[in-house]
Amino acid sequence: MCIQEIPVEEKIYAENDRIAHDNRHFLKDRGILGVNVMGAPGAGKTSSLLQIIKGLAEQNVYVIEGDIESDIDTQTLLAQGIEAVQINTGGACHLDAPALQLAFPRLSLQQPGFLFIENVGNLVCPAEFEIGEHLKMLICSAAEGSDKPYKYPLAFEKAQVILLNKRDLKPYVGFDDSFFYKGVRALNPDAPIFEVNAKTGEGFLEVVQWFKERLGK
Amino acid sequence: MHEYPATLQIIKIATEHGRLHQAKRITKITLVVGEKSGFLSDSIEMYFKIIAEGTPVEGAALEILSVKPLLNCPNCSELFARKPYSFACPKCGQDGNPTEIGKEFYVKNIEIETA
Numbered sequence: 384m385c386i387q388e389i390p391v392e393e394k395i396y397a398e399n400d401r402i403a404h405d406n407r408h409f410l411k412d413r414g415i416l417g418v419n420v421m422g423a424p425g426a427g428k429t430s431s432l433l434q435i436i437k438g439l440a441e442q443n444v445y446v447i448e449g450d451i452e453s454d455i456d457t458q459t460l461l462a463q464g465i466e467a468v469q470i471n472t473g474g475a476c477h478l479d480a481p482a483l484q485l486a487f488p489r490l491s492l493q494q495p496g497f498l499f500i501e502n503v504g505n506l507v508c509p510a511e512f513e514i515g516e517h518l519k520m521l522i523c524s525a526a527e528g529s530d531k532p533y534k535y536p537l538a539f540e541k542a543q544v545i546l547l548n549k550r551d552l553k554p555y556v557g558f559d560d561s562f563f564y565k566g567v568r569a570l571n572p573d574a575p576i577f578e579v580n581a582k583t584g585e586g587f588l589e590v591v592q593w594f595k596e597r598l599g600k
Numbered sequence: 601m602h603e604y605p606a607t608l609q610i611i612k613i614a615t616e617h618g619r620l621h622q623a624k625r626i627t628k629i630t631l632v633v634g635e636k637s638g639f640l641s642d643s644i645e646m647y648f649k650i651i652a653e654g655t656p657v658e659g660a661a662l663e664i665l666s667v668k669p670l671l672n673c674p675n676c677s678e679l680f681a682r683k684p685y686s687f688a689c690p691k692c693g694q695d696g697n698p699t700e701i702g703k704e705f706y707v708k709n710i711e712i713e714t715a
Contacts, residue, residue, distance in 0.1 A: 385714045386627060391617050391707040395609050395631075476601065508602070511638045533685050537636075540698045569687035569695035 399512060402480035406515020409487065414495025415445070416598055419516035421538055423531075424504030426524045427548040429456040430581035432499055436465055437584075438591030442598070443496030447486050449478045449503045456501065466490060477508035480515050497594065506531065510538040518543040518597070525552045529559040532566030540570040544593060550578040550586065603643035606705075607651050610644070613707050615656045623712035628661040630711075634704040636669040660710075669702025 394400065410417045422428045429448075436444050446467040448457045451474055460467035468489040470482055483500060492498070500516060502509035510519070521542035523531055526549050532539045539545065545567065552558070567576060575593060579586035610631065618626045633641050641664045652658045670679045673689035673696045680690055687695040 386711060387621070387714055388709055388711050389617055389621050390709045391613065392709075393613050393617075394706045395606050395613065396705065398609070508638070511602075530685070536698070537638075565695065566687070570698055572697065 396512070399480045402484055403513035403515040406480055406483050406487075407517065409484075410492075410498060410515070410517070413492055415492060415498050416496075416518070416594075417498045417500060417516040418594075419509070419514055419519045420499055420501045420522065421506070421509040421519060421542070422502075422504065422522035423506040423524075423527055426504070426522045426527065427581040428501050428504065428522050429459060431522050431546055431548055431579065431587075431590075432501060433459070433463065434579070434581050434584050434587040435590055435594065436460075436463075436499075438587055439497060439594065442595075443494040445490045445492060445496065445498045447483065447490070447498065447500045449482075449501055451475070451503060472503055476503055476505050477512055478502050478514050479512050483514045495598075497598070506535040506538050510541045520544045520546065522546045522548055524549040525558045526556055528556065529563035530566075532563065532570055536566075536570050539567050542571060542574050544590075545571070545574050545576045546590065547576060547578045548581050551580050551583075603639055604647050604651075606639055607644050607647040610648070610707060611651060611655055611657050614660070614710050617707075617710055618656055618712050621712055622714060623656075623710075624715055625713040626657045626660045626710055627713055628663060628711035629657065630663040630665065630708040632665045632667060632704045632706055632708050634667040634669060634702040636702040637705040639705055641666060665708065667702050667704050670699055671696030672699045673697075 420428050446460050446465055449470045451472055454469040457467045457469040468486055470486055519542045521538050577586055577590045614626055614629045633639055645662060648662050668681055671682050672679055673694055675694035676692045678689050678691045689696050
């Protein structure tokens with residue numbers, strides 16, 4: 384009998400990351416920028432997407448909606464003439480790379496443009512799994528409180544762009560700007576932070592401009 | 601909360617490497633799990649006992665090497681653990697930036713018995 388130690392050094396989610404890599408290339412080959420949209424339930428992810436897509440009127444936009452149940456958000460988008468499909472995770476708290484890959488054939492994805500992938504409403508798990516996006520957009524809202532970067536740091540750390548929605552509610556909920564910005568900047572020195580109001584559309588011109596500048600990069 | 605599928609994957613990886621090396625038996629699996637990986641060692645241990653039954657890793661010891669997360673101070677380069685509600689460097693007070701230390705989640709090695 385012989386006991387032997389075998390080095391493995393293999394990431395446990397290597398399989399997911401490999402599929403995420405394939406997804407990223409699939410989209411890039413078609414000139415499509417994949418955006419993983421993360422945020423807590425009720426942060427205003429779909430409302431913000433509607434404003435952004437309105438601003439990107441001359442661009443091709445595709446949307447994948449991830450929810451545990453229902454197609455409420457997909458129906459909202461379809462009613463606006465936006466090409467969208469729903470993934471129901473049936474309880475799972477985030478999308479993963481295989482789920483995204485399975486959704487690709489359900490969209491046309493023929494023209495260059497943007498694919499927004501609205502992850503399951505959750506400020507934790509979506510940040511932990513690569514799905515094959517080119518960038519992550521975090522949508523948080525003033526109503527959630529200014530301590531969220533300290534409590535849920537990974538989502539803030541991983542985002543390439545951050546929207547602070549419901550900015551009009553700040554005075555009503557005692558939102559502490561300096562505490563919020565200090566926390567975000569410690570985790571993420573570079574991501575632009577746009578303060579918006581998805582209900583009225585305020586603040587979205589700059590967001591849309593930022594996205595237009597990302598296309599083709 | 602993702603420990604069940606993660607444990608299945610750990611067993612798959614260990615089994616595959618054991619097979620490649622003509623293992624008669626896998627006697628130990630060593631994991632590296634950062635405390636900020638999003639995965640709980642206790643849950644993995646619990647699932648492992650249940651899922652390993654009837655697989656080539658049944659009876660293998662599971663060793664989990666835990667890694668404490670550290671921030672890096674951009675001012676004085678100190679690596680430090682953060683205090684709740686603060687990112688401040690204990691040496692100079694500047695807010696530290698996140699590092700990859702503490703996010704590890706991989707199978708480091710396996711110990712096998714060969715004929």
